[in-house]
Amino acid sequence: MKQILIMCEYLILQHPGHNRVYYNLAGELALAELKIAVQRLSVNVTDVKVIEIANVRYLSIITEGVLSSNDFQILSRLSFVFSMYQLDTYNNKNILVPIEQYNYKYVDDKISSMLKYPGKTNELFTKMMINVALLSSDFNYDDAINLLDPVSGRGTTLFEACIYGFNAYGVELDAKSVSDSILFFKKYIQTERYKNTANKRMIYGKDKTEAVYVNEFEYARSKEEFKECDNRKVLAVVNGTTVDSDKYFKPKKFHLIVGDLPYGIAHGNKTVKNKGGITRNPSELLRSCVEEWKRTLKVGGVIVIAWNSFVVSRTQLQSVFAEAGLEVMKEPPYNGFEHMVDKSIKRDIIVAKRVN
Numbered sequence: 466m467k468q469i470l471i472m473c474e475y476l477i478l479q480h481p482g483h484n485r486v487y488y489n490l491a492g493e494l495a496l497a498e499l500k501i502a503v504q505r506l507s508v509n510v511t512d513v514k515v516i517e518i519a520n521v522r523y524l525s526i527i528t529e530g531v532l533s534s535n536d537f538q539i540l541s542r543l544s545f546v547f548s549m550y551q552l553d554t555y556n557n558k559n560i561l562v563p564i565e566q567y568n569y570k571y572v573d574d575k576i577s578s579m580l581k582y583p584g585k586t587n588e589l590f591t592k593m594m595i596n597v598a599l600l601s602s603d604f605n606y607d608d609a610i611n612l613l614d615p616v617s618g619r620g621t622t623l624f625e626a627c628i629y630g631f632n633a634y635g636v637e638l639d640a641k642s643v644s645d646s647i648l649f650f651k652k653y654i655q656t657e658r659y660k661n662t663a664n665k666r667m668i669y670g671k672d673k674t675e676a677v678y679v680n681e682f683e684y685a686r687s688k689e690e691f692k693e694c695d696n697r698k699v700l701a702v703v704n705g706t707t708v709d710s711d712k713y714f715k716p717k718k719f720h721l722i723v724g725d726l727p728y729g730i731a732h733g734n735k736t737v738k739n740k741g742g743i744t745r746n747p748s749e750l751l752r753s754c755v756e757e758w759k760r761t762l763k764v765g766g767v768i769v770i771a772w773n774s775f776v777v778s779r780t781q782l783q784s785v786f787a788e789a790g791l792e793v794m795k796e797p798p799y800n801g802f803e804h805m806v807d808k809s810i811k812r813d814i815i816v817a818k819r820v821n
C-alpha cells in the first residue's frame with residue numbers, strides 16, 4: 466500500500482538578540498544553522514526558508530511528516546530560537562499553534578550574558594558555533610560532551626557549554642582574562658548554590674619557572690548529584706599557549722573544539738603579553754596549533770573556528786586544516802556564515818571534522 470505523506474510547516478520566530486548589530490545580520494546565519502540542524506531531524510525536510518507573515522519574519526521548515534519530541538529538542542537549542550509554531554489554516558486563515566520548548570539548560574543562560582567587555586564574542590553567535598560543531602559531529606547533545614575552547618578569552622564559549630551541561634575546558638594566554646573568567650565562574654556557582662570543588666594545579670612544565678597551571682571546578686546542581694562522580698560537570702581553564710594544547714590534555718579527549726581566533730586587531734588599548742605563542746595573526750596561530758588540536762580531538766569530533774576574513778582568506782584557512790588531515794566542510798550551508806561585525810571585522814566560521 467502506498468504511504469501518504471502529511472506535509473507539515475513549522476515556523477520559528479527569531480530571538481531579538483542582545484546586540485542590534487548582530488541581530489540585523491543574523492537572518493542569514495540563522496538560516497545556515499537551521500539547514501545544518503534539519504539534517505538531524507527524523508523526517509525528510511523539503512524546504513527551509515525565511516518568510517514573512519503579517520510583516521513579521523519567520524524561519525520556515527516544510528517537512529514530510531510530523532516532527533518528534535526529539536526533533537523539537539534539537540530545534541529548541543538553536544541559537545536564534547525565540548518561539549516555535551506549527552502552521553495550520555482555518556477558514557483560509559493562518560493559525561500559529563505554539564510548540565512547547567524543551568528545557569535543556571543545566572545552567573541558566575544569564576551566565577554568559579552577564580559579563581560585558583571589549584573583545585567579547587557575542588553569546589548567541591558562540592552558541593551557534595557550538596550547535597554547528599555538535600550537529601556536524603558524530604555525537605549527540607545527551608552524550609557526555611567534552612568541549613575545548615583553545616583561545617578562551619574570558620570564557621563565553623565555556624559558559625555556553627555549561628548551559629548545555631557539557632564539560633568545558635579552555636586555554637588562554639592572557640593571565641588576566643583567565644583570572645577574570647575563573648573569579649566570575651566561582652562567584653556565579655556559589656551565588657546560584659551549585660555544590661562545587663575548586664583546585665589549581667600544575668599541568669605542565671619541568672619546574673616552577675616553566676609551570677603552566679589549570680584552574681579546575683567540579684560542580685553539580687545538588688549535593689545528591691555531586692555525590693556521583695559521573696554526574697559532576699567540569700569547567701577548567703589553563704593559563705598557557707594553545708600551541709601546547711596536546712601537552713595539557715590527553716589524546717582524543719574532546720568531542721568538540723570551538724573558539725573565536727584573535728581578530729588581527731586590538732580591542733581597546735589592551736595588548737596581550739605573549740609567552741611564546743602568536744597572538745594576532747590568525748593564520749599563523751592556526752598553523753602552529755592545528756596538529757596539536759587534532760591530537761586532542763576524538764575521531765568524529767569537529768572543530769569550529771571563527772576568524773576575521775579581512776585578515777585571512779577562507780581558502781588559506783581551509784588549506785591549513787586540510788594539510789593537517791581534517792575534512793573541511795566547504796559546501797552550502799557551511800559557506801553561509803560570513804558577516805560584517807564592524808568596519809575592521811568581517812567574521813566567518815570554518816568547520817572541520819576529524820575522520821581518522
Ligand SMILES: C[S@@+](CC[C@H](N)C(=O)[O-])C[C@H]1O[C@@H](n2cnc3c(N)ncnc32)[C@H](O)[C@@H]1O
Nearest residue numbers: 585586616618619620621638706707727742744
Ligand atoms: C577573540 S578572543 C576570544 C574571546 C572569547 N571568545 C570571549 O568571548 O571572551 C581571542 C583570544 O585568544 C587569545 N590568544 C591569542 N593567542 C593565544 C595563544 N597562543 N594561546 C592561547 N590563547 C591565545 C587572546 O588572548 C584572546 O583572549
